[in-house]
Amino acid sequence: MSVDGGGVPRPEGGLGTTARHAVTAEEVARRAGVSQSAVSRAFTPGASVAAKTREKVLAAARELGYRPNAMARTLITNRSRIIGVVMAYLDNMIYPDVLEKLAAGLQQRGYQMLLFTGFKDRNSDPVFEQIMQYRVDGLLLASTTLSSDLSDECAAAGVPVVMFNRMTEHPLCSSVTSDNRNGGRQIAEFLVAGGHRRFAYVAGAAISSTNRDREAGFREGLLRHGIGQIGHAEGNLELADTWVAARDLFAADEPPDAVFAGSDHMALAVMEVARHEFGLRVPEDVSIVGYDDVGAARWPSFSLTSFTLPVAPMVDAAVELMMEQIESSSILSHHRVVPGRLAVRGSARLPGGPVLDRDGTLIWAPGGTE
């Protein structure tokens, strides 16, 4: 079905190539009876202009509908005030939140966001050319990475790179992550303390440092208690894959009684399979723990125990790190690790240990870990 109104042809400004004509500083200058420089200065905070002149200019600008041309400005200042943002995928439920907070943070500092997406299982090299052509002031990679060569290129071009939720070995990139390793470890402790015996890990993308660290921490924590053998399944951050992976786990001879999934997204899928395909009770038959603490984890239907991904402080840190580098014109290699905590809910059996109520969220605080 299609309801079409009339087509209104745009007034042509001249020779076809110069179709539309935006108001320029020159025109404003003429109207205000000043020079083009004065107009420029009137729009530059802190520039040397008499208050009276600025008024005249702003008035003329308002009348003509003038707006400075950011592209032309970029050409001179060599600053686009644009940050290239690459998001691997958006179906992880934390990303709406990340994106919104990021947009707000950049916006507030006068920066815009050029967004690219769709690089879940490979790095962001494919869009690199495009991004760099727009002379972004910085590059933020969320849940994705860049090849070493391109990272070098960025550094050479003076474009700071900040990774979000991913670590990298590259000496000229910065990163902001949650304490994945510790999170995995703490979950292991929690599950062991809960009296579980057969553990399984549901993995995210293999190339993801975040996934590796979470798993490493988990295994490390279990090993402390002499548990070396655990189930492993590839959820791959995809619902469909996780579904299959979960079936494999529960259909095994010795199905796990405690599952840690590398992201809430996958954890919820595991829970669905456990309950509705295998008729398992959560947490009586199987405990399920996730990581990220997405909004849905709090829904009564799920009540998912999950390690918090501290989105707000992480985004803040990322923006800070970016601004710091842009303003100082230097490429840094700082790695910020933001601590999280285990939000204890109903999807995993409770251990005997102390569970505290902090700001309405239940926290498990075994002696000395915090």
Next chain:
Amino acid sequence: MSVDGGGVPRPEGGLGTTARHAVTAEEVARRAGVSQSAVSRAFTPGASVAAKTREKVLAAARELGYRPNAMARTLITNRSRIIGVVMAYLDNMIYPDVLEKLAAGLQQRGYQMLLFTGFKDRNSDPVFEQIMQYRVDGLLLASTTLSSDLSDECAAAGVPVVMFNRMTEHPLCSSVTSDNRNGGRQIAEFLVAGGHRRFAYVAGAAISSTNRDREAGFREGLLRHGIGQIGHAEGNLELADTWVAARDLFAADEPPDAVFAGSDHMALAVMEVARHEFGLRVPEDVSIVGYDDVGAARWPSFSLTSFTLPVAPMVDAAVELMMEQIESSSILSHHRVVPGRLAVRGSARLPGGPVLDRDGTLIWAPGGTE
């Protein structure tokens, strides 16, 4: 916790203001032994260059790491190849999908996306200035609108405006929506056919045309069967608000036995409250129907009956509409309405009528509506 690597100062290029220096066409030209125009032509598809020259240029460019400056190009061509995208909010679960498909569609046509977000309960005027300074080739508004004045300004500037999932009265804006009205009507028919008596509508944002149309269709459908009085609650697209709204509904003297929520997001919240706060069985005690057919609607825990928001065709239509206007340099006012269908699942009592299985999805097809 914070682990910091070393800070590597960026090599300064000269007088402080010219901190970093990107390779220019001029330099490539010198290296290749041609003129700057030749370089420009080598990078312009369809330009008049000998194959041999192009090779030389591309080789030199590769050696120097040259990348055309999109900003400078924009200044001349008057085309930024950037689309300004404003998304009202991202917590509606369809938006990750929309954003990804949109990015892909634009990317494929050589366009980039300048993203703005966070305008759920007001229009997008606040960021308008910023967007226009970057001389975007088009403006796409997802679940948000623009004041009439600014719409005029866009038209005057030759910037086409396309609304996604919102209609507008403005004569110089285009829009792509699903058939909200028909959807609401069909849901009414479905619920009436299912033998329900007491109906309620959970509303989204009051300023949203989408919300109004869905409600209008719903009421219209009910009225056909003589039902004029229905419950009404404001979910406001917010989980917290929906939670409260749902409590009000179910705590009433005559609680509804059929609830239509203006979005799946809200429908799921209603279901949570019904089940876990009021102990109601779905659909035995109350039927719940949503709109959008988000991924989670398919999860066994919810099995939400929902009217489909056809994201893929809608995004395609939006991109088409945008490109058409950009390429023809004319502002159109086309309103595309993309049909959806009722995906029948378990959250609402089934009527006696025909429920067909189409492509694995159950569709309710009352005589002659399709």
Next chain:
DNA sequence: CAGGAAATTGCATACGCATGCAAAAAAAGC
């Protein structure tokens, strides 16, 4: 009111590239 300091202004230029135009080179036609 003179004289100098400070604030303001305009001029000219540069940023990196695309493009019209004319000149040059290559190809084609005879």
Next chain:
DNA sequence: GCTTTTTTTGCATGCGTATGCAATTTCCTG
């Protein structure tokens, strides 16, 4: 080989703005 046609090339210019510099105005100070 010479003219005509076609293709390729370089020159010059302009897109809209910011900014160093010098000229001008305004403001102070005595």
